[in-house]
Amino acid sequence: MTAARAVRSLAGEVPLAEAADKADFETLVREHQAMVFSIACHFFHNEALAEEVAQEVFLQLYKNLERIESPAHVGFWLRRTTSHRCIDHLRRSSARHEVQLERLPEIPESPEAGDPLLRERLRRLVASLPEKPRMVVLLRFGEDLDAEDIGRVLKMPVRTVWSHLYRGLAMLREKAPRYLKEEAR
Amino acid sequence: MSRLEDELRQALRRREPPAGFAERVMARARAREREQRRPRWLGWRWLAAATAVVVVAAGLHFMEERRRRLEGERAKEQVMLALELTGAKLILAEQRVQQVIGFSLALPN
Numbered sequence: 001m002t003a004a005r006a007v008r009s010l011a012g013e014v015p016l017a018e019a020a021d022k023a024d025f026e027t028l029v030r031e032h033q034a035m036v037f038s039i040a041c042h043f044f045h046n047e048a049l050a051e052e053v054a055q056e057v058f059l060q061l062y063k064n065l066e067r068i069e070s071p072a073h074v075g076f077w078l079r080r081t082t083s084h085r086c087i088d089h090l091r092r093s094s095a096r097h098e099v100q101l102e103r104l105p106e107i108p109e110s111p112e113a114g115d116p117l118l119r120e121r122l123r124r125l126v127a128s129l130p131e132k133p134r135m136v137v138l139l140r141f142g143e144d145l146d147a148e149d150i151g152r153v154l155k156m157p158v159r160t161v162w163s164h165l166y167r168g169l170a171m172l173r174e175k176a177p178r179y180l181k182e183e184a185r
Numbered sequence: 186m187s188r189l190e191d192e193l194r195q196a197l198r199r200r201e202p203p204a205g206f207a208e209r210v211m212a213r214a215r216a217r218e219r220e221q222r223r224p225r226w227l228g229w230r231w232l233a234a235a236t237a238v239v240v241v242a243a244g245l246h247f248m249e250e251r252r253r254r255l256e257g258e259r260a261k262e263q264v265m266l267a268l269e270l271t272g273a274k275l276i277l278a279e280q281r282v283q284q285v286i287g288f289s290l291a292l293p294n
Contacts, residue, residue: 025214029207037202051202051209058210059217119196126197141190142197169189176189 025065029058032075035143036082042138043086045127053089057082079143080153087131125172133168136161 036057040050060081061074068074126137132154139145139153147161154161 026207026211029210033206033210034199034201037206038197038199041200041202042197047203051206054202054206055210055213059213062214062217118192122192122196126193137193138197141193142199144194172193173189 025062028061028074032078033058035075036078038142039079039082039138040086042123042126042142043134044090045124049089053082053085057085060085076153079139079145080155083135083139083153087135090131122172122176125175126168129168129171132156133164133171136164137168137172140165 033054036054037050040053040057041047044050044053057078061068061078064077068077126134129137135154136150139150140147145153147158147165150156150161151158156164
């Protein structure tokens with residue numbers, strides 16, 4: 001079975017046996033590229049590296065299309081593969097990409113919510129977290145997944161997900177400006 | 186929900202990749218497919234042919250070396266035989282000379 005045939009099949013367009021062209025895979029890439037790229041981009045806080053990782057993820061999908069069971073499975077598979085690839089990449093080259101939290105400047109006590117500078121600082125803070133809390137925070141707030149889904153994506157127990165989430169948020173609160181530490185009313 | 190969590194949601198919103206991302210992925214996928222389509226046995230055939238050439242060359246080299254060594258040993262044997270023969274002839278000649286000298290000394294003047 002060719003890759004393109006499998007893509008059309010998983011998209012539910014044609015039966016498995018019918019021939020198809022590469023446009024289907026391209027459709028799949030376009031449909032999920034923002035999700036894959038965003039996870040990698042927020043994880044590394046580096047666009048070039050994020051694109052490299054995202055491309056590798058899609059090439060891996062192309063190679064493993066036969067294992068994809070349904071259109072819904074594509075999203076899950078891509079999220080899981082992207083998360084694991086990001087963490088593996090960081091472990092292999094931690095010296096190059098990890099931002100030390102202590103070296104980041106304090107976020108100014110700006111009272112304006114939605115300030116682009118504040119958001120950029122928050123993204124940098126997230127990218128400075130250790131790999132697992134970082135990915136958990138990303139999947140929770142970037143992808144809006146609940147703890148169970150995060151556990152399935154990262155292959156870890158729900159308790160561990162909560163532990164990483166609390167740890168990540170605690171580290172972020174340490175550096176966050178005071179007004180962000182207050183509970184919303 | 187805390188304000189930090191709210192700001193995190195805003196900060197970590199999805200982003201579109203740089204323009205041409207999908208095209209670049211497709212180009213790499215096509216290149217990879219072309220690579221996979223190339224018959225693998227071709228590589229194995231070249232490897233087998235190269236191995237055969239090396240084995241034959243090594244065999245010929247070994248046989249040539251063996252032939253030279255045998256020739257050398259044969260030549261050495263011949264030289265040794267020639268030397269032995271020459272030595273034996275010299276001894277005979279010396280004995281003859283001794284006999285002739287002894288005979289002439291024994292003759293009355």
